[in-house]
Every structure is written in C-alpha cells, then in structure tokens.
Amino acid sequence: MIPDPNFGWTGTVGEVILGATRSEGGTRSRSYRIGGGTTLPFMEKDTAARPPLIAFEICDDPRYWSPIVNEYCGDLIHDPAAWAKTAETAYGADLVRLCLTSTKQRDFSDIATLGKTTESVLTGTALPLIIEGSNEPKIDSEVFQKCGETGQGERLLLGTAEAGRYRSIAAAALAYNHAIIAQSPIDINLAKQLNILLKEIGISRDHIVIDPYTGALGYGFEYTYSAMERIRFSALKGDTDLAMPMICAPSDSLTIKEVREADAGSRDAMAVEWEFTTSLAAAVAGAEIVCVRHPLTVKRLKEAFYGLNTRTGGA
C-alpha cells in the first residue's frame, strides 16, 4: 500500500462569509463561505471542496482602466450597473469587484456619486460585491463610510487596508458588518503584523481576507507565489493570525510590457494568457478569490478550477 502524503497539519484556514441573501438580511442571490481548507489547495480528501471564486473587476471611470479591456467591453464601460450585470450573466463571474477609479482624479470630492454608483451596481447584479475604495488617503474615511452605508446588510468585501492606512476602512467595516481585504507588500511577517493590528481595533478574523499582493507573471510573481504558499501552511500549522483566506488580483498583468506591446491581433490573447496563468498558479498556491479584468479569462479559469477539483481515482 502506498500511503497518502502526510503533512502533519494541525490547523485549518478560517472562514469568511461574503454577500447576504434575503434570509441573511441582504439582497444577493447567493452568499459564499470561503476558507475552511485543511491541507494544500485541491488536495482535500473530500473533493467536493469549494473551488476558488472568480471576481470580475469593473470600474467607475474607464480613463484609468486597461485600453484592451475597454475596447473589448465597448459601451458597457460607461455603465457600471450594466457592466456588473453582464459579468454575472454573460461572463460567468462569481463576484463583481467595483474599483472606484474616479477617486484617482486630482482633488476628487464627489462622494455622493460614489454612493449612487455603488447602489446602481448592487441593483445591476445580484452577486456578492467587492468594493475597491479610494485612491487618496485624505478621502478614505468619507469614501468607505459612504460605500459601507450604501451596502449595509450586503456583507461587502471592502478593499484595501494597508499597514499605514487601515483605520477608515476598518471603521466602515465595523459599523456596517462588512469584511475587509488586508494587503501587505509580499511579506508574510508584514501580513501577520497587519492582521494583528486589525484584531486590536476590533476586526474579527472571520472578517479578514489576506491579499499578499500579486506581482504580475514575470514581474515578481515568484515572490507572490511563495508568500501565498507560506501563508497557507502557516495557517495549516496553526498560526491563527495568518489563518484567513487569500485573494489574488493580478491587475498589473494588463500593464506589463508583453501585454502592452503585443500587436493588435494578439493583444486579447496575450492579456488573457497572462491573467489566466497568474491566477491559476496563485490558486494552486492558496488564493481563494482571483480577480480578473478580461471577460475571456473568466470561463477559462472556471473550467480549470473545475478540473483541479475533479479526481478520477485515489492517489
């Protein structure tokens, strides 16, 4: 008899709930419970384990978005609600991530419109929502307060808390019961430190998703890959300050040289290949949510995750 590989894990990855259905006090068509892993990704004894979720990213100001995606999605990019709906019905995403790129404008102050946009996206799609907040620390507090309030009851995932910049987002998450993304610059110790800071101000572990920061394939991805592996097995070894699910956003993939400079005929293929390869490898390292921007990446990842979750025999 060949034994099963024995890693001697003692811990599990903690769980986080995203989205809320009517019976849970929200208006989403479904909610997700992510985390709960007891071994390396896709190695669970029970192959009915949940596959990673795919979030499709949209934005409220396409001037700050990838021209490749803008061209592919056409007029949708000017209507976040319709774009979100398309992500759900046509692209097949599990989640929508709304990036508030309008806050990148100099001296941005139109907080009311952010609330309206959030509201329209929540109406446009019934999927659970991730909101990627302000690009300017000075307005963090108003932005997160507004989005948090607008999404009250929906169990949003709010991004992104960093070591020097987490109080505003934490306050909104606490006030309206949302989860938050905690990002550190590809460093397991800094990831742990940030989780401890968040714990100290009252954010419970089941409301944190770790973003170890994703360097694009060919531009630092090897560091991300190892940071994710290390965070995952720290959790499995029982370190509760790192036992949260992870999110991977290879958004840099669309700005790297190989994709930027691909000729018109192969730009889409190159963009999709880069997002796909990075996301797949990240999922194998432990990411439980992967975020992509090109519609064609979603279906390919779905099928690959399904394949990874299917086994035809024992070991």
Added chain:
Amino acid sequence: MPLKALDIYKLLPRKNCKECGDPTCLTFAMKLAAGKADIELCPYLDENAKSVLGATTRPPIRRVKLGVGERSFAVGEEFVLYRHDKTFYHPPGIMFVVSDTQSEEEITAITARVRDETLTRVGADLKFNGTAIVNTSGTIEAYAKAVAAVEKTAGLPEVLVSENPAALAAALVLCGSYHPTICAATPENYKQICALAKQYACRLVVRASTLEALVQLAKDCVAEGVPDILLDPGAKTLGDFLYRSTAVRQLAITRAVPDLGYPVYLDATTFEDEDAAIALGIVKYASVIVAKPLSPASAKAALTLRQNIYTDPQKPIQMNPGIYRVGTPGKDAPVLMTVNFSLTYFTLQGYLESTRIPCFMLIVDTEGLSVLTSVAAGKLNESLVRDAIKKFGVEGEVNHRKLIIPGYAAPLSGRIEEATGWKVLVGPRDAAEIGEYLVQEWKP
C-alpha cells in the same frame, strides 16, 4: 531520514586510504551526507554498509539526463516541496509534439522552432527543449521517416512516443546513440520495451494510473536493467495530476516510498486546456512536459512562469550598479534613482521606454534587494546615494541637480537632499505610473 556524516563514517572502513579521491574517510562521509559523492568510489565497503548507505546517500529523486550535447538537460535531483525552502534546481523540459502523420515540412518547421525560438527575459535566454515524436500512423515506415526528419533538422532531446516495439526499433536505429526517451512502458508491454531501452541506454517513461502500479512498474523496469525512469502518473484531470504529482514528490523526498524517487512526466496534450496543464506541471513538480506547439501568447507565458518558479529565491538576480540611459538623454534629462534588483530595473526600464522621454537611470547597489526591502533593512540610505552620484559621474551628465527617487523611498528624501545637495523629487510607488508622473512633474 537522511543519515548524518558521523553515522555514515561509522559504516566506512576508516582506513583513510584516499582511493576514493578524498583525503580521509571523514571528508568522504561528509560528501556522502550532502549527496555529493557516490558510495561506489569506496572499494572496501562490505555488502551491509553498501545497502544501508545506498538507500540514504543517493538523492531522493534520481537525476536523469535527457539527450546529448549542448541542448541536453538534466531533471530530478530535487529536495523540497516548496521553492522557498531551498530552491527548485532543474526546470522542466518542455517538448513540442510532432506526429508521423504530418508532412516532412511541418515536422521540420516545428523542430526548427524548438531549435531557434528564444525569449530573452531579465537577462536570460529562455528556450523550449526538444521534440516528442508520436507514432500516430501506427506504421513503422512513417515513424522512421518522421524521426529522420527531426534528426536532420536539429540535435535536440527526443521523446519517442509509441507502444509498437518494431516502430521504436526502427527509430532507434536512427537516433539510439543520443539518449532518447521512450514513452511509455506499461504493465503489459514493459519487457519488450525494456529490452530496447537497455540496448540503446534510453530513458524510459513508465505509465500507470495508480501510484502502487507505478512503483511496481518502476521496480520491474529497473530489474530489467533500465535505471533512468520517468513517472507518468496517468492523470485524466488536472486534479489527478496535482494530487499524484504532489504525492510522488512528498513521498520521495521524505524517503517514505524511495521507489517513487524519479522525475515526473506530464503529457499536456491529453488535456482540454493545454495551457492549464502546462502551468500546473511547472508549479507542481513536472520534469518533462509534452505539449502541442504553443501559440505565441502561451509560449511566452509558459517560459515566463518556468523562469519565475525556478529562480533561486535566495539569490535575487542583480544588475551592475551604474548609470544607464533610456533613449538618448541630454543635459536636461531627468535622473531616476533605483535599486539594483534586476526585476525593479527591468520593470522601470520598460515603463520608461514607453514614455518616450529620454532619461538616466541611476542604479545603486542594494545587493539585489527591492526598494521596499532595502529601505526597511537600511541598505538604501543617503550615503549610498551620495557615493553613487560621485562614483558614476552623474554631475557631469546633467546640468540640473534634481533626483527622482522611488515612492517607497520617500522617508529618505530629506536625508538624501542633505547628503548630496541635490533636490529630491519623490516619484510614484508603482513604476506603471512613472510616465504620467514625468509628464506632470518633470521640469528641468
């Protein structure tokens, strides 16, 4: 568990005869413990010592070399499950499939592509590694012709994919002296296939869909005199491959099942999304990956992922410190300071090139650490910047005294100004924003 040098020393004759090439039995024992010597070098070992040492001093995964000459490559000899525990040593060879039902022109073109195609990234030339010639026709003549066409084009490592011993024999007449790999031995055909593999000293892929059957087959083939084995875990799904390949690696490196101590072979062509299988093979321990000729996008992604995963995590790739030009900068061109971590350099350089603004990059010696890490560690400091400006003659290159520093180095800006007398401008954290920054902020 591997033996320690002292345990090994106790099993040696302790004569210090030097016949193994080492000055003493103790130094020989230390080499054995590190997996750097062969017990066969000691002429005085008794059988008991041989059997004890043989199992523990050879690397947990056998080293197998494919092909001959400049494009040959070795796989196996890996020690860890996670790259950051040490490093992964031998990147998987990626082999393109040709079929004996294709025309000679097609076969030649694919082989030439493997021979010539190069992707240069971060100062390294990345290539594909060989061809897998498939006996799709089932006939002997067509197969021999296909192998001849490949042979005529390039001296690359080859995998001969056929379960027909007669076709393999005809192919081996043509390429048998170049250490080709035969694919595959199965429980049904292994005796015949092993006879050929032994005759020509081939490498041999063994295929079975359970680890138990795989171990048995590997043992049988070794007993037939074929020691250079690759394991094909016969995966039908990505999940099968991930699970079995991880199990093979884990059970081999812990020596829980020493007979699984061989490199893993992955035929990606059987998967619906071949790119997914290739990516999975690269991150999860495949040593040879066979694929249909890849599209330009897939080829770039596969070679890049392989380079990433097989970079030694303990040795960041470094640039030589100095002054580098982007375009043809004049006396009023901006000067951007950054670290000598190659990834930082190449990323920033790429974005600077696409801004079309000629400029100077001042690369300072942070021993290959990134901006963030070198600031945190105090490696990047004002005296380093001051000395670099002097050493590389930056004052003679430009007629202004303004230095743009990375966003993450902002805490140093005051101290750099004091130490150098230059005005410091804090650039963006993210290299992607450098173009916009220069357009808005740069006025010489």
